[in-house]
Amino acid sequence: MSVTIAVPSKGRMKDDATDVFARAGLTIAPVGNDRSYRGIIADMPDVEVAYLSASEIARELGNGGVDLGITGEDLVREDLSAADEKVEICARLGFGNADVVVAVPEVWLDVDTMADLGDVASHFRSRHGRRLRIATKYWRLTQQFFSAQHGIQVYRIVESLGATEGAPASGQADIIVDITSTGSTLKANHLKILSDGVILKSEACLVRAKSDRRSAADEAIMAKIADRVRGLSAA
Ligand SMILES: Nc1ncnc2c1ncn2[C@@H]1O[C@H](COP(=O)(O)OP(=O)(O)OP(=O)(O)O)[C@@H](O)[C@H]1O
Numbered sequence: 001m002s003v004t005i006a007v008p009s010k011g012r013m014k015d016d017a018t019d020v021f022a023r024a025g026l027t028i029a030p031v032g033n034d035r036s037y038r039g040i041i042a043d044m045p046d047v048e049v050a051y052l053s054a055s056e057i058a059r060e061l062g063n064g065g066v067d068l069g070i071t072g073e074d075l076v077r078e079d080l081s082a083a084d085e086k087v088e089i090c091a092r093l094g095f096g097n098a099d100v101v102v103a104v105p106e107v108w109l110d111v112d113t114m115a116d117l118g119d120v121a122s123h124f125r126s127r128h129g130r131r132l133r134i135a136t137k138y139w140r141l142t143q144q145f146f147s148a149q150h151g152i153q154v155y156r157i158v159e160s161l162g163a164t165e166g167a168p169a170s171g172q173a174d175i176i177v178d179i180t181s182t183g184s185t186l187k188a189n190h191l192k193i194l195s196d197g198v199i200l201k202s203e204a205c206l207v208r209a210k211s212d213r214r215s216a217a218d219e220a221i222m223a224k225i226a227d228r229v230r231g232l233s234a235a
């Protein structure tokens with residue numbers, strides 16, 4: 001039996017995630033050379049470390065490929081259907097903060113809330129001959145927020161894999177759903193966040209994959225790791 005912990009191998013969360021484990025007294029060492037994608041934790045022989053990207057970690061937590069992982073809550077909630085049935089957030093780690101938001105052109109002076117946007121969406125086709133288009137890579141969060149939470153049903157998602165904030169100006173979409181951290185990219189693209197348009201306040205989290213097939217010994221190891229990391233968050 002063994003426990004697999006996934007740590008970001010690259011990207012913006014890599015250094016902070018490694019640092020969290022180190023401060024929790026869990027020293028990760030790569031197996032083999034520095035470019036290895038596997039590691040171990042000193043004094044924890046039953047733990048294996050897998051280095052993956054933050055988005056791969058979210059997916060692997062969902063399909064049971066890893067037991068514990070550090071990744072962004074936005075990626076977990078976007079990549080997994082029924083995320084709360086599959087995973088549990090053990091600790092919020094205080095880095096990788098980003099809000100997933102609904103933003104519209106600043107020139108839409110009469111649109112400040114989701115209710116205003118609902119009015120726009122319902123009249124969009126008769127006024128413009130097409131549905132309101134939303135550029136995003138967060139299609140699951142967008143559908144949940146617009147349809148389930150706000151009852152807005154008439155829109156079209158335009159998948160955007162980069163430079164989402166530029167989509168309204170370039171005519172690819174009318175509004176966007178994307179993450180913002182300092183707000184400078186939205187500002188530079190003349191977009192404003194709706195007053196009730198924050199879909200999720202995301203940050204890096206230690207996440208546990210739920211499983212009823214895991215041994216009690218493995219659950220105990222995972223609980224010990226989670227306790228140590230939670231201890232840091234409380235400190
Ligand atoms: N300014 C920001 N821009 C993008 N992501 C951010 C920002 N601030 C925090 N994050 C968070 O970082 C995570 C994404 O990190 P990163 O881009 O390294 O991962 P990734 O999607 O796996 O990378 P890749 O695109 O290389 O596969 C998300 O959880 C996101 O919310």
Ligand SMILES: O=P(O)(O)OC[C@H]1O[C@H](OP(=O)(O)OP(=O)(O)O)[C@H](O)[C@@H]1O
Binds near residue numbers: 181
């Ligand atoms: O609110 P801000 O501080 O301006 O940050 C938000 C922007 O940062 C990220 O893009 P980034 O340029 O990092 O590139 P990426 O999309 O490839 O991650 C993200 O996709 C937003 O566009």
